[in-house]
Amino acid sequence: MTIRPVLRALLLLLAAATALPGPAAGGPQPQAAFRRGVGVHSMLNWAQVEPADRTRYRSAPFDGPAYDLPDALIANVREAGFDFVRLTVDPGPFLQLSGAPREALDAKLLGTVRRFLGAGLAVLVNLHANSQVPRYDAVNWLHATDTPVFREYLAFVERTARLLAGLNSPAVAFEPINEPPYGYDAASVKRWQAMAEGLHAAVRRGAPDMLVVLTGARGGNRHGLLSLDPTPFRGSRVRYSFHYYEPYTFTHQGVASKEPSAALWRYVSDLPYPSASMPAAFVLETVRANVESEPGLDPLTRQRTVSAARAFVSAALAEGFDRRRIEAAFDEVAAWAARHGVDKRQILLGEFGACRTYGRYRAADPISREAWLRDVREEAERRGFAWSVWELSGYGGMALVSEDGASTLDRPSLRALGLYGP
Structure with missing residues (x-):
């Protein structure tokens, strides 16, 4: 009897799964x-x-x-x-x-x-x-x-x-x-x-x-x-x-998200935990450098993105998590x-x-x-x-x-x- 290819593949897969060792x-x-x-x-x-x-x-x-x-x-x-x-x-x-x-x-x-x-x-x-x-x-x-x-x-x-x-x-x-x-x-x-x-x-x-x-x-x-x-x-x-x-700003820093509320995550790195464990100036400078290294931004967009990202991170640090x-x-x-x-x-x-x-x-x-x-x-x-x-x-x-x-x-x-x- 001829077995259709899909059915044959199924039978082989079922046999393999059954043969796998169980917990006993x-x-x-x-x-x-x-x-x-x-x-x-x-x-x-x-x-x-x-x-x-x-x-x-x-x-x-x-x-x-x-x-x-x-x-x-x-x-x-x-x-x-x-x-x-x-x-x-x-x-x-x-x-x-x-x-x-x-x-x-x-x-x-x-x-x-x-x-x-x-x-x-x-x-x-x-x-x-x-x-x-x-x-x-x-x-x-x-x-x-x-x-x-x-x-x-x-x-x-x-x-x-x-x-x-x-x-x-x-x-x-x-x-x-x-x-x-x-x-x-x-x-x-x-x-x-x-x-x-x-x-x-x-x-x-x-x-x-x-x-x-x-x-x-x-x-x-x-x-x-x-x-x-x-x-x-x-x-x-x-x-x-x-x-x-x-806080999501910490756990998801660096993530490139399409969600408008998370658009700035991609520019965040070295955000500290606890929030007060690192000088804010150091973190804000890191964010600025991350934006500056982003290719494809025109000068005006880059300037606005730096300002927005710094404000975003400043607010996160102010939470004192x-x-x-x-x-x-x-x-x-x-x-x-x-x-x-x-x-x-x-x-x-x-x-x-x-x-x-x-x-x-x-x-x-x-x-x-x-x-x-x-x-x-x-x-x-x-x-x-x-x-x-x-x-x-x-x-x-x-x-x-x-x-x-x-x-x-x-x-x-x-x-x-x-x-x-x-």
């Missing part, structure tokens, strides 16, 4: 603590699209060397002392593709999870939408419970929960959405509550006992969590996530947990990170960045929160690897995280 196979056994994690954003995200139609994903959207991690890097993550990875998954291809390519995506996900389990790392699978294909950008569909895409998303969440539950591992957890760009007013906060309950219910239909990570709205920040009512989730095996990148601000923010989260009878060990600081200067990136100085990472991590641990740092590898300047493409980890970052590895 030889090698280190992952624990289910989920206390110290790192985001993995390069394996199942930013999928390949069709060149002739940028609204369509390729039938094998995550194939190729750009979507793999070396075994040596995964081993170094475990040896450094991390106990889990937060594996981001772009839901777009899963929602759009059908037939054999869609089945192959499930096999790809299972194979990736098994690979980490086999290396002794627990896995938090996080559905992490992006803006690549507008129909699947959460900004465009995450605004009501009755939109067709949201209903499709709930069905996908249930299917994925059932798939992961089939691994029969307590070292697998599921986070059904990342940073919902929603909930900045009272009405949408109320609607987000209904959405969160719907997502939780979808997970439970597919996986009655799996650990579920839930988030508030407002981009998943602490204010979003503070507006979430956890009452409907009592008795369920859940954790509650919030992300922390404050230091560890006390981190303490106050985390105290708010701890108080929310106490009000609602939530064990503080159920709180997950799901993302935190800051851009650093290395390779092609011009961002925070190493002393300030290490101090910020250490203070955030220690304040989280002091309250019993688990944490996951952003991110292991990738582009943008927050990577934990020593250099882009390397298998070794940045030692100052590990030191700040209280970890010691190869």
Whole structure:
């Protein structure tokens, strides 16, 4: 009998995924603590699209060397002392593709999870939408419970929960959405509550006992969590996530953003933490030099940009950001947990990170960045929160690897995280 090429490829992929060692196979056994994690954003995200139609994903959207991690890097993550990875998954291809390519995506996900389990790392699978294909950008569909895409998303969440539950591992957890760009007013906060309950219910239909990570709205920040009512989730095996990148001028310095409110980030570097730890004149001179080195600016635009960037940085320094601000923010989260009878060990600081200067990136100085990472991590641990740092590898300047493409980890970052590895 002749097997069509796509079906043949699917069968081979399923066989390979099934053959991958699970947590019971030889090698280190992952624990289910989920206390110290790192985001993995390069394996199942930013999928390949069709060149002739940028609204369509390729039938094998995550194939190729750009979507793999070396075994040596995964081993170094475990040896450094991390106990889990937060594996981001772009839901777009899963929602759009059908037939054999869609089945192959499930096999790809299972194979990736098994690979980490086999290396002794627990896995938090996080559905992490992006803006690549507008129909699947959460900004465009995450605004009501009755939109067709949201209903499709709930069905996908249930299917994925059932798939992961089939691994029969307590070292697998599921986070059904990342940073919902929603909930900045009272009405949408109320609607987000209904959405969160719907997502939780979808997970439970597919996986009655799996650990579920839930988030508030407002981009998943602490204010979003503070507006979430956890009452409907009592008795369920859940954790509650919030992300922390404050102050953004510090954590995102050097980032080239298209957002008007962040247009000046690209000119900021060596912004200190704590804010008062470096003379303002030195920082302002660095900003001026960064603008002056920008090619393609006419004299008038350059002059105006220098003035705007210096004013932007002066305002950031005037905030006087230091560890006390981190303490106050985390105290708010701890108080929310106490009000609602939530064990503080159920709180997950799901993302935190800051851009650093290395390779092609011009961002925070190493002393300030290490101090910020250490203070955030220690304040989280002091309250019993688990944490996951952003991110292991990738582009943008927050990577934990020593250099882009390397298998070794940045030692100052590990030191700040209280970890010691190869």
